Amino acid sequence: MRVFVKWCMAILNYAKVAKEVEPKKKLVEVMDAELKKAQAELNAKTEKLNEEMKKVEELEKQFQEVKDRKERLENEMELCRMRLVRAEKLTTGLESEHGRWKESVEVLDKKILQLVGDVF
Numbered sequence: 001m002r003v004f005v006k007w008c009m010a011i012l013n014y015a016k017v018a019k020e021v022e023p024k025k026k027l028v029e030v031m032d033a034e035l036k037k038a039q040a041e042l043n044a045k046t047e048k049l050n051e052e053m054k055k056v057e058e059l060e061k062q063f064q065e066v067k068d069r070k071e072r073l074e075n076e077m078e079l080c081r082m083r084l085v086r087a088e089k090l091t092t093g094l095e096s097e098h099g100r101w102k103e104s105v106e107v108l109d110k111k112i113l114q115l116v117g118d119v120f
Helices: 002-119
Strands: none
16 A cells, blocks of 8 residues: 555656646747747858858958059059159250250251362
8 A cells, every 4th residue: 555655646746747847848849949940040140141241351352452453553643743744854954955956957957068068
């Protein structure tokens, strides 16, 4: 009889524990389903974030290329500007020589004409 009482007590304890555990099991199932859903959403968002990060990296790369090109063009523009200034100085300097060269050509033309007569 003692064994039967112990068995009955064990069954009662089991029933009591089962009553307490059953809602917790259902809660765990619900929470697992929510966790899977949240993980799926997280994976989708992570994938989208990775795609956007790749786009950002590509745009940064393009920006750097454009920035480098702009700097190169600015350097070329400055070089052209300096060449233009030097060319203007050279042109101005040569303008003053133009009159002198013109006189020299006229003198040499006269000497060429007189050269035949001077030889004899």
